[in-house]
Structure formats: structure tokens, C-alpha cells
Amino acid sequence: MIPAPFDHITPRTLDEAIRALASHGEEAKLLAGGHSLLPMMKLRLARPKLLVDLSRIAELSGIEAERDRIFIGALTTHYRIESSELLKEKCPLLPQTARVIGDVQVRNRGTVGGSLAHADPAADMPAAMLAVGAELLARGPEGERWLKAEDFFLGLMTTALGPSEILTKIRVPVLSGHHGTAYLKVPQKASGFAIVGVAVWLRVERQLCTEIGVGVTGLDAKPFRARRVEERMKGTNLAQSLVQAASSQVTQGVSPLDDIHASAEFRAHLARVYTARAIQEAAKRAGV
Numbered sequence: 458m459i460p461a462p463f464d465h466i467t468p469r470t471l472d473e474a475i476r477a478l479a480s481h482g483e484e485a486k487l488l489a490g491g492h493s494l495l496p497m498m499k500l501r502l503a504r505p506k507l508l509v510d511l512s513r514i515a516e517l518s519g520i521e522a523e524r525d526r527i528f529i530g531a532l533t534t535h536y537r538i539e540s541s542e543l544l545k546e547k548c549p550l551l552p553q554t555a556r557v558i559g560d561v562q563v564r565n566r567g568t569v570g571g572s573l574a575h576a577d578p579a580a581d582m583p584a585a586m587l588a589v590g591a592e593l594l595a596r597g598p599e600g601e602r603w604l605k606a607e608d609f610f611l612g613l614m615t616t617a618l619g620p621s622e623i624l625t626k627i628r629v630p631v632l633s634g635h636h637g638t639a640y641l642k643v644p645q646k647a648s649g650f651a652i653v654g655v656a657v658w659l660r661v662e663r664q665l666c667t668e669i670g671v672g673v674t675g676l677d678a679k680p681f682r683a684r685r686v687e688e689r690m691k692g693t694n695l696a697q698s699l700v701q702a703a704s705s706q707v708t709q710g711v712s713p714l715d716d717i718h719a720s721a722e723f724r725a726h727l728a729r730v731y732t733a734r735a736i737q738e739a740a741k742r743a744g745v
């Protein structure tokens with residue numbers, strides 16, 4: 458449980474951190490909360506020669522509203538998201554998701570950027586980001602680019618970030634109108650990671666669902682947006698039978714994970730059940 462030897466630097470600016478990444482290539486790794494990287498280093502599944510510690514880069518933390526968008530710094534901890542009054546009011550799906558991540562120590566140290574960049578297939582936050590249609594800002598030697606959450610997750614622990622790019626902030630919409638949100642998961646008992654987790658936000662007008670986002674984690678090797686379910690729900694009155702029928706589509710086109718925590722068949726069953734429950738919970742909160 459002792460990591461291989463490594464050097465550690467604490468740059469004060471993003472440019473300094475990017476230069477360190479670019480000049481050390483594969484040998485360098487960013488360190489945020491360390492709650493995924495350090496366990497991997499202790500198990501020697503990761504052996505970076507250099508840790509580029511982001512903790513002194515002030516511009517990476519914080520939550521700010523700007524017109525109809527909210528910007529969240531990548532280094533913002535799960536706890537700050539969970540306890541943000543701004544997010545509770547304007548994008549409640551994120552605090553609802555953050556508060557069921559791990560335990561209080563994990564939420565105090567773990568960061569939203571670390572969680573998204575790590576792309577663990579059982580992480581909670583990716584589902585919420587997919588459901589609300591978040592956009593992620595990557596900065597590297599070539600400059601900055603915005604990526605849609607849907608284009609960010611490429612596969613098992615793989616994202617669209619380049620080797621010298623840093624995820625710097627996340628942009629989420631203010632959820633306006635008559636809306637409801639819910640994140641429900643079946644947690645793995647020891648860690649709290651999602652065996653299956655489903656995040657939903659929906660907008661309702663005159664008792665009809667006019668917009669909906671459904672993000673799913675834990676089911677496949679990468680989190681995904683359940684477009685088929687969304688299409689089936691749009692324009693309906695969210696009646697239970699319609700929710701059940703739409704939720705049965707969540708496993709279409711995916712390859713459920715099969716591991717010591719749950720078989721593929723059981724995961725698929727959980728995904729259908731939890732998709733329906735999350736939609737119903739969100740609908741209830743929207744007053745339907």
C-alpha cells in the first residue's frame with residue numbers, strides 16, 4: 458500500500474500546470490482531491506513520476522451564476538456542490554447527486570473535475586451532468602475548448618481530454634420554468650459507488666412533459682444519456698404506464714457491466730426500475 462516514488466509540484470497558475478503536463482508527457486498526472494488517484498497509486502495501478510497538484514490554483518474553485526448559466530470550477534468539492542444555496546435553487550440535481558457520493562470525508566476532498574476526468578463507470582456526478590446537458594471547458598497548450606458532457610465520456614475511464622489538457626470548469630443551465638429533478642442509485646455497500654444510478658430533470662407545462670434529460674451511470678462502461686427514454690417521455694402526461702414503457706428502453710443499445718457487485722442481467726433490471734422511479738420522483742417534484 459505504498460506508492461512508487463514520485464515528485465510533487467504545486468503550480469500557482471493554470472499555464473504553469475499545463476507546461477508541466479506538456480513537458481513530462483505520460484509521466485505526469487494531475488492531482489485534485491486524490492480520492493481516486495492516490496488509491497490507484499497505492500495499489501501501483503498508477504505510477505506517475507510527477508504529481509501536478511492543482512490545489513493552489515485559486516481560479517479552479519467556486520460556483521458562480523451568470524445570466525442563465527452556472528459555472529462550477531473543476532476543483533470544487535462535492536461538499537461545496539451539496540451545500541451550495543445557488544445550486545439548490547437553480548440546478549438542484551447537482552446537490553441532490555453530490556450528497557449521496559461516498560461519505561463525508563470523500564465529499565470533503567473529492568472534486569467534481571476529478572470525478573468527471575477520472576470517468577469511473579460507477580461515479581455519480583457524470584449522470585447528473587449528462588442529464589442537465591452540462592458543458593465542460595478543457596484548457597491545454599493549444600488553448601481552450603468547450604465539450605458537451607455527451608461527447609466527453611468515451612469509454613471505461615476514458616474521456617475526450619487530451620494528455621496535456623486540464624478540465625477547468627463546468628457550465629450548467631439554470632433550470633427554469635416548472636421543473637423537477639431526481640437522482641436515485643443503488644449504492645455498492647462498502648464505497649457508495651453506483652451499481653446503477655439514474656439522474657433526471659424534466660420540465661412540465663400544462664401537465665405535459667416538454668423537456669427531459671436522463672443520465673445513467675453504473676450500467677455500461679461509460680455513463681450515457683438515455684435518448685430513447687427521453688424521446689418516449691416528451692409530450693406525454695408522465696402517466697405511470699408511459700413511464701414504465703419508456704424506462705424499459707434504457708438498456709437498448711448498451712452492454713451492461715457484469716462484475717462481482719451485480720450480474721449484467723441484474724444491472725439491466727435495476728436500470729429499468731430506477732429509471733422509472735427517478736422519472737416519477739422528478740415528476741412528483743414538478744407537481745405532476
Ligand SMILES: Cc1cc2nc3c(=O)[nH]c(=O)nc-3n(C[C@H](O)[C@H](O)[C@H](O)COP(=O)(O)OP(=O)(O)OC[C@H]3O[C@@H](n4cnc5c(N)ncnc54)[C@H](O)[C@@H]3O)c2cc1C
Pocket residue numbers: 486487488489490491492493494495496531532557558559560563566567568569570571572574575577579580581582618622623624625648649650651
Ligand atoms: C472510499 C471512497 C468512496 C467513494 N465513493 C464514491 C461514490 O459513492 N460516488 C462517486 O461518484 N465517487 C466516489 N468516490 C470517488 C470520489 O468521488 C472522488 O472525488 C473522485 O473519484 C475523484 O475526484 P478527486 O478530486 O479525488 O480526483 P483525483 O483522485 O485527484 O484524480 C482522479 C483522476 O482525474 C485526474 N484529474 C483530476 N482533476 C483533473 C482536472 N481538473 N482535469 C483533468 N484531469 C483531472 C487525475 O489526474 C486523476 O487521473 C469515492 C472515493 C473513495 C476513496
